[in-house]
Amino acid sequence: MANSKMKYDLPHIPDELFFDQILPRLPVRSLNRFKSVCKSWLHVISSSNFVKSHLHHSISSRNYFFIRSLPFTKQNPIRSSPTECYVLNDNKHENKLVQLDVHREFQLNLEFCRRNCVIGCCNGLVCFYVDCGRFVKGKFILWNPATKVSCVIETPCVQHLAKCGFGYASNIDDYEIFASFESLYRKPGTTQIQAWVFKVRVGEWNPIIDLPTDVGYFPRGDSNATYSGDHLYWIVGGFKDSHIPSFDLSDFKFKDVKFPVTMNTRF
Template sequence: MSPSGSINIPLEITEAILRLLPAKSLGRFKSVSKTWNSLISDPNFIKTHLLHTHQTSKLIGLSTTGSLYSIDISETLDSDDDDDDDDDILATAKELSIRSPPIRWKEIFGSCNGLLLAKDENDTIFMINPTTQDLWKVPLCPFAPPPDEEYEEEVYVTYGFGYDSSTDDYKIVSISFWHHHSMQHDSSETFASVYSLRNNSWRKLRDYDYHEHDHTVLDVINGAVINQTLHWLARHSEIVGFNLANEEFNEMKFPDTIGMYTSTFSSMVDVGGKLGVFIWSDAGFECCVMEEYGVWESWTRVRIHGVERDRVPWPECLLDGRSREIVFQEKEGKVLVYNIDERRFRDVRIVGGPGGTVNVYGGTFVESLESPKRIMIAS
């Protein structure tokens, strides 16, 4: 014990205790002392904290006024004791404000380790950590061809965002598809490129013409990350995968045994760490899950009851820690939560935004200390 009567705790014990605390609390604890501020800000501590902390994931919301929100639906469902299906369950949206500079957000492309990949109203892409207020502007991709005024163009761009543990790097994949119309002829081009945060640069990927081979990627939002591989749905009952480590594309076909070839795709999502695809088949609306990654015989099917074909809610994600409940976006300001065991939907209305309607983005978010600056310092 020190002369002042306080207890001197070894720094390694202090560090071990702090590693177990939530990121938001650690942000406040930086002001305790210079030692704590230095420890909590250290890149190695940030990385180890991410590995040791276990927090409940929250849904990500984006309001019609351009603000980001976190929504804890699991907490809402646990506290709901009313069995009256006619009444909506209310879930509170809490704003994830970025204080400086003020930004009006337009779209969210992905979430990984507490970082969000989002685009603002000026079409500038950022990596952000709403918990720590870190903001990283992603440079423009130099490989997309400029628009040609002679053509009438259809442009589709899909993104993927994930973490490559082999190089301790965050990567963005962009797949762009142009369909040009003119009086003389029609033509199509597909470009794929990858951005490395560690190198702060884009690299054009090897030519892989999805359109030429009729393998056009159907997902136009973001890739589902499973086993450090991004996945998108493609035509002809295929999944297009991009391995974040070796930066190569691969194609995976669905097995005949589950009848995917006669099905209509809806979307692909992360189903509790497993690859999941929502489809319409002769049996109705189903979720097909690959129980063991890479093993085609492990695909299983779960029927989603109570969905009419002319009113298909958009599947978003599985509720973290609740492996039998799936979140669907039905309409503005409302989601449906489907319980597989009970075979029923519950209506959840999102409230709490200061202005505009809050809609969920297809993914979950955890609070962390992770920062793009940590990667840049390490490089």
């Protein structure tokens, strides 16, 4: 009788330990399920501080995600999606590269575009640019493969996309898309460039007023930027006049990085 009245107290886990140390180490699929437990859990898991903590722990993961953009050829019809995705789980028991179905696994629809390419990746987010045809506004797609959430961002104009880049501005805790456009209507031998920045959190395009005097170089060289430390970098120009402009995502300022003297510019 005495034994039947015994109380078994479950060990109590402090909220600080649970939300700060345990949950941030769980996979995204589990966290999405936990959002349905109650409103307080939804609020915590959706907060920017929790997202940063989860990202910090995810960096040490040995799961790798690869995206391959295929060239636009006759084998890739206009209404197909020339993008392949692979996942690699690198551990001592198994090291296998598995291809995933973009539409079925991630609910990402790229069929409406004429062609697409990967602009960049940052903190688990992938940025695509899709070309919808001449004289039609293109679209950027931000995609989170872990949560299967994507959003479509229409370009601010119908001009030809010259340069673009995707990165994170730490001072304002926001992701940004840089895009410069070359006018479709210009005199022969001239270049007319407009540049814009899209702030994801704000949800709008902002024009860049102070363009560098040598912005005419922008249509040459690689179109996609390399992101590093709140900056976007391009190698632009020709064989004798190559240089590396950088764009600060925090203050929208351009700077020129000196080209290494010993570097072969024939890339």
